[in-house]
Amino acid sequence: MLSIIISSYQKDFYENLVENINETIGEAFLYEILPIWNPKLMGICAAYNLGAKKSKFENLLFLHEDLIFKTKNWGEKLISHLTQKNTGIIGVAGSSYVPKAPFSWTVAEKYNVVNILQGNKEDANSILLNSTKSNRNKVFAVDGVFLAVKKEVFNQCKFDEDLLKGFHGYDLDFSLSVAKQFQNYVIDDILIEHFSKGNLDCEWLQANIKVRQKHNFKFQERADAETERQNFLGFLYKYFECKPVNFKNLIFTLGFYPFWSLKMKDHYLILKKYFNYFRYRADINKKQIITKLLK
Structure with missing residues (x-):
C-alpha cells in the first residue's frame, strides 16, 4: 500500500527510523521500506x-x-489524504506563496504552514511548530x-536529476512541478x-536559482508587495554572500x-x-574572500 523511500547515509538514524516506522505505522498496514545507500x-x-x-x-x-x-497508526491517515480527489503532495511543512526571487520555501510567516517537532542533532529538546488552520492546508x-504522493502523480513529474545533481532544491522543484497540475x-x-x-549554504542558493529559472510561472492570483520585497532583499543578501559584487552579478x-x-x-x-552594494563592493568582496579562507 505504501512504499517508503529513504536516501540514507547515517546508519544509526536509519535504523532508529525503521524501528520507529514498524512501531507506529499501524499493525495491519501493508508497506515496504526502500533504503538507497547514498553517502x-x-x-x-x-x-x-x-x-x-x-x-x-x-x-x-x-x-x-x-x-x-x-x-x-499514521499509515491509514496518510492513505486517506492521498486518495482524495486532485491531491498532489502531502507534507508536514510548506508555503502557500511563491515569490519571484529564489529563496527558501519559508516565504513569510503568514504564508508558512507547518506541523512538526523541530530539533537538532546536538540538542535533545524539540520545539513544536504548528501553524495549520485545518486538517488539510493548501x-x-x-x-x-x-513528501508523500501517489505513484501516478509522481510519474507525471518525477525528480529532475538532470537539473539538480546535489542535495538541495529537489523538494521545491518537485512540489512546484506537481502544483501546476494538482493541489499540494x-x-x-x-x-x-x-x-x-538544513544548511542554507551557497550550493543551496544555486540550486534554488536553477529551480526558480525553471518555474517561471505565476502560482498565486495576487502578488504581495511586502513579501516580494522582503524575499528579494533576502535573495540579494544571500547572493552577495556567495558571489562578488560586480556589474555582471548585479545585472x-x-x-x-x-x-x-x-x-x-x-x-x-x-x-x-543596490547603490550601497555597489558603493561598498570592495569591503563586501574582501569579507567574502576572508570568509572562504577561514572555512
Missing part, C-alpha cells in the same frame, strides 16, 4: 527516482532519515523532510520529530526583480540597497 554517491533526485522505480506500491513516501514519527511548496497540502494529523534544520540579480509586484516605496528601498 554522496548520487544526487538526492537520482536516489529518489531510483527508489520510486524499485517500489511496488501505488503510494510513495520520500523521507529524511533523521526523524521519528510521534503519531500512532500550499504550493512542500518541505522535503516528508500540509496536514495536521501526522506529527514527526525532525532532528536537523543577473535583476532577472528576479519583482518589478510589477512592488509599490513605489519598495522600488526606492531596493534601489538604495
